[in-house]
Amino acid sequence: MRFFSRASAHAIARSRFRSIEERIGILAFSLMLIFALSRPLWAHEFKLGDLEIGHPWSREIPAGAKVAAGYMVINNHGAAADRLVSITSPIAGKAEVHEMSVNSEGVMTMRPVTAGVEIPAGGEVALKPGAFHIMFMDLKEIPKAGVKFPSTLTFEKAGKVDVEFAVEAKSNEPDHSQHQTTGG
Ligand SMILES: [Cu+2]
16 A cells, blocks of 8 residues: 555656656647648648748639739748739630729729739738739639639849649638729
8 A cells, every 4th residue: 555655646746757758749839730730731831032921812713704813921031122013824815904993983993903912021912812812813723613724923122933823712711802894
């Protein structure tokens, strides 16, 4: 009995000691897991010099639609501003950078951004629904959810970079139907 209790006390002490290391391990593992789960599995990014292009994506378009939109987040870690000036893709005869905004009558409008999108030094620009976006026109191929299509971005200073747009299924996010009615 005495031996037993001493042995179990020893076991408890040892397991308590071990659990500290284990806890650290579990904590580290949990943090990794949380980090992994907080980023969508399909998240992907591309680098070009000081520029970082995060998760280019496009939403699946309804049957009969003639244009598709592209979105991404561009970070500029450099000390000088750069500009996204043009974009091409084998799936589209033509691609433009567009800007969406609400006019004085409260109507959503969009127009091509001829001078390109400035990515400020140390800054970030999000191309997203309702704001700047890429418009893929004269589609040769209809982007299907779950696939990725290639595209080349050209920046004024950094030059060209090949990226892939991940096509996502339609969701409840604000849609891009404005383009279907105005034709891009
Ligand atoms: Cu557009």
